[in-house]
Amino acid sequence: MLTVDGLHVTYGGAVRALRGVTLEIPDGGVVAVLGSNGAGKTTLLRTISGTLGLHKGRVEAGSVRLGDVELTRRDPGQTVRTGVVQVPEGRRIFGRLTVEENLRAGGMGNRDKTAKAAAQQRVYDLFPVLAERKAQRGVLLSGGEQQMLAIGRALMASPRLLLLDEPSLGLAPRVIGQIGEVITEINRQGTSVLLVEQNATMALGVANDAYVLDVGEVSLSGNAAELARTDEVRRLYLGHD
Ligand code: ATP
Numbered sequence: 001m002l003t004v005d006g007l008h009v010t011y012g013g014a015v016r017a018l019r020g021v022t023l024e025i026p027d028g029g030v031v032a033v034l035g036s037n038g039a040g041k042t043t044l045l046r047t048i049s050g051t052l053g054l055h056k057g058r059v060e061a062g063s064v065r066l067g068d069v070e071l072t073r074r075d076p077g078q079t080v081r082t083g084v085v086q087v088p089e090g091r092r093i094f095g096r097l098t099v100e101e102n103l104r105a106g107g108m109g110n111r112d113k114t115a116k117a118a119a120q121q122r123v124y125d126l127f128p129v130l131a132e133r134k135a136q137r138g139v140l141l142s143g144g145e146q147q148m149l150a151i152g153r154a155l156m157a158s159p160r161l162l163l164l165d166e167p168s169l170g171l172a173p174r175v176i177g178q179i180g181e182v183i184t185e186i187n188r189q190g191t192s193v194l195l196v197e198q199n200a201t202m203a204l205g206v207a208n209d210a211y212v213l214d215v216g217e218v219s220l221s222g223n224a225a226e227l228a229r230t231d232e233v234r235r236l237y238l239g240h241d
Contacts, residue, residue, distance in 0.1 A: 007062035035213035083160030095139035106156030142176035200237035
């Protein structure tokens with residue numbers, strides 16, 4: 001289980017991006033974090049993945065733990081080795097490298113060749129389109145395929161917990177549906193998922209539990225299906241009057 005407890009994060013000491021955030025991701029669970037622009041969603045992911053320092057952010061108080069392992073203020077490499085891997089927002093793949101080279105880059109930290117081959121096969125089974133295009137350069141893929149490649153690259157590190165930052169951003173509804181299905185399948189295969197989304201329909205459809213962030217604080221939390229029925233979530237995040 002990943003436990004975030006009373007997390008306070010600032011940028012430059014002045015911008016208070018997170019103000020006492022507490023949440024849990026049970027082993028084998030899918031947890032969604034919703035919230036509007038600037039709510040602190042990306043900051044939460046950066047803190048969990050250990051990349052906060054690269055963005056001049058600082059943990060002022062609180063902690064992030066995976067089971068008994070303290071992750072607070074760890075660097076990204078240590079965090080990946082613990083089994084926590086982030087798919088960055090904006091699908092930052094290597095455009096000049098082929099699909100297969102992108103995947104190999106994701107598996108670089110893994111010295112076990114058999115495990116690496118199995119991880120690659122898992123990615124090609126999840127995303128047959130990537131297998132078809134394995135010799136093609138990343139830049140030639142569609143937006144949806146690039147998102148799939150970004151997720152596939154993260155899976156090459158065989159994560160226990162996958163962190164997804166707005167995977168639906170800029171994609172057509174049909175493709176968003178496919179991404180949602182793949183998240184469910186990845187989870188079914190044993191990987192826990194933290195899904196940060198502005199697309200509440202997709203996120204609440206695949207998540208077990210959900211949290212709503214509002215200016216750095218958790219304003220609502222609970223079972224995803226129950227949250228989807230609350231007036232506040234329907235009005236603010238699901239587009240109902
Ligand atoms: P978005 O959906 O726009 O990415 P978000 O919910 O992910 O929003 P964050 O990106 O975590 O929100 O931003 C939370 C707050 O921290 C905002 O006020 C933002 O302007 C600020 N912030 C984020 N990154 C930095 C940074 N590197 N330096 C200074 N302030 C930052």
